[in-house]
Amino acid sequence: MKEILDRLRTAFLAILVVIAVALGCIKLMTIQIVNGDAYLQESEYTSLYTQTIKATRGQIVDSKGNPIIENKVGFTGADLENLVNEASLLAARADRKAITKEDIEEATIKVVAGPEKKSRVVTEREKKLTSYHEAGHAICTYYCPSQDKVHQVSIIPRGMAGGFTMSLPEHDKSYMSKTEMYENIVTLLGGRVAEKLILDDISTGASNDLERATSIARNMVTRYGFSEKLGPMVYGNDQSEVFLGRDFNSNRNYSENVAAEIDAEMREIIEGGYQKSKDILEEHMDQLHLLAKYLMKFEKIDSDDFEILMKGEMDPKVFENSPEDTKTEENSEPESTNVTNENSTKTEE
Numbered sequence: 411m412k413e414i415l416d417r418l419r420t421a422f423l424a425i426l427v428v429i430a431v432a433l434g435c436i437k438l439m440t441i442q443i444v445n446g447d448a449y450l451q452e453s454e455y456t457s458l459y460t461q462t463i464k465a466t467r468g469q470i471v472d473s474k475g476n477p478i479i480e481n482k483v484g485f486t487g488a489d490l491e492n493l494v495n496e497a498s499l500l501a502a503r504a505d506r507k508a509i510t511k512e513d514i515e516e517a518t519i520k521v522v523a524g525p526e527k528k529s530r531v532v533t534e535r536e537k538k539l540t541s542y543h544e545a546g547h548a549i550c551t552y553y554c555p556s557q558d559k560v561h562q563v564s565i566i567p568r569g570m571a572g573g574f575t576m577s578l579p580e581h582d583k584s585y586m587s588k589t590e591m592y593e594n595i596v597t598l599l600g601g602r603v604a605e606k607l608i609l610d611d612i613s614t615g616a617s618n619d620l621e622r623a624t625s626i627a628r629n630m631v632t633r634y635g636f637s638e639k640l641g642p643m644v645y646g647n648d649q650s651e652v653f654l655g656r657d658f659n660s661n662r663n664y665s666e667n668v669a670a671e672i673d674a675e676m677r678e679i680i681e682g683g684y685q686k687s688k689d690i691l692e693e694h695m696d697q698l699h700l701l702a703k704y705l706m707k708f709e710k711i712d713s714d715d716f717e718i719l720m721k722g723e724m725d726p727k728v729f730e731n732s733p734e735d736t737k738t739e740e741n742s743e744p745e746s747t748n749v750t751n752e753n754s755t756k757t758e759e
Contacts, residue, residue, distance in 0.1 A: 483579045485521075493517045515712075519562060519576065524569030532567070537706055539605065540565040540573045543615055545701040546604025546691055547575035547597055552720055553690050554593035563701070564710035572615060588636045591626055595683035596690070598623040603687045604698060627679040628672075637675045645672060703729055 485493065496517035501509045520526075532540075548563045558577040565573040602616040635642030645664050662669065691698055700719060704711055707729070711719070718724045 483582055489521055493521050496520050515562075518578075519564075519568075523571065523574050523576065527567040530567050532572075536572070537565060538702070539609060539613060539615065541702040541705040542604045542608045542698070543601035543613075544573045544575050545698050545705060546600035546602075546687075548600075548701060548716065549604075549694055549698050550597045550600030550687050550690050551575065551577055552716075553694065554596055556587065556590040556593045557597055559713060560716050561713050562710060563705065563716065565705050566709050571618075588630070588634075591630055591634075591636070592679065592683060595623045595626055595679065596687045598626075599680075599684050599687045600691065603684065603691055607688070607691055607695075608698070608702075623680060623683065624676070627676045627683075630679060631672050631675045639675060640668070640671060700724075700729070 493514070494517075497509045497513040500513045500516055501507075504513075506513075544563050544565055548560050551557045551560050558579045561576045561578040563573075563575045568574060598619040599616075601619055602612060605612050605616070630636040631640060632645040635644070645668065646662055664672075697720060701711070701716075704715075704719065704724075715724070
């Protein structure tokens, strides 16, 4: 009986949808593949057929297996489905019948970092702080060879973050090396270091960065045996489940002396990463100022423009009429629009 009622309810809703479309109350948008491009079109209520889009192995392909969107490494099938849906909505809101590359990129960032909060009022002081904070992350990412390339830097609030520096991997990874984990710490601390160098003050904006950096350092020492002093051993038993009133923590199977050594090793890794981040930003202070100035004017920069800026090929006119001229500290090098990239080495959230 319940199954019959469910079928009747579904049929009734379908009839209502058809009537609404026929009367023009709502429009059904479908995605059609034409010569490898994705297009939005209004579906006739008499024929709702359209080519099927499939999400598989980091790609979005049509029913014939032809890729229509470039690889999205690390995205599950559900993520890709959500990405296409978001891109479709963005195109429909802009009254476009084709999903553009910009729609795909914006949908990608929306799926990963959340929607933009453009209505939030941000003071000039907060804008400057966020610009240098994110610029610090991006500069450190660029000069850490093991990190993925910077995909976008933005100071527009998204979710709980005031800004973000996004790096997207070019291929799937099965493991991480010691150097890669260490340079993750370097890039995470880049925001805090930039605040200290430029503003001579620090903020709570780096709280999540510090939490993640500390977690990486602890795992390097206690889980992966990356400590030269403590050797290739695992310390502690991680409790991944909380049950029977047990707290979410790890059981120690080592002495107080070993615990002190673990703390010392973690501190050494964090302080080393902080110092390397500081060295990178001090050496490339001119690029830090330029990137922060660009962000204060345009609020975001994509990967192509970021590469142009870092190579010193960006037109100086881009930086004219900025809302606030970038000021350097007394011990910093004077700002210059001629960026020199002395090192040829090259980035998540």
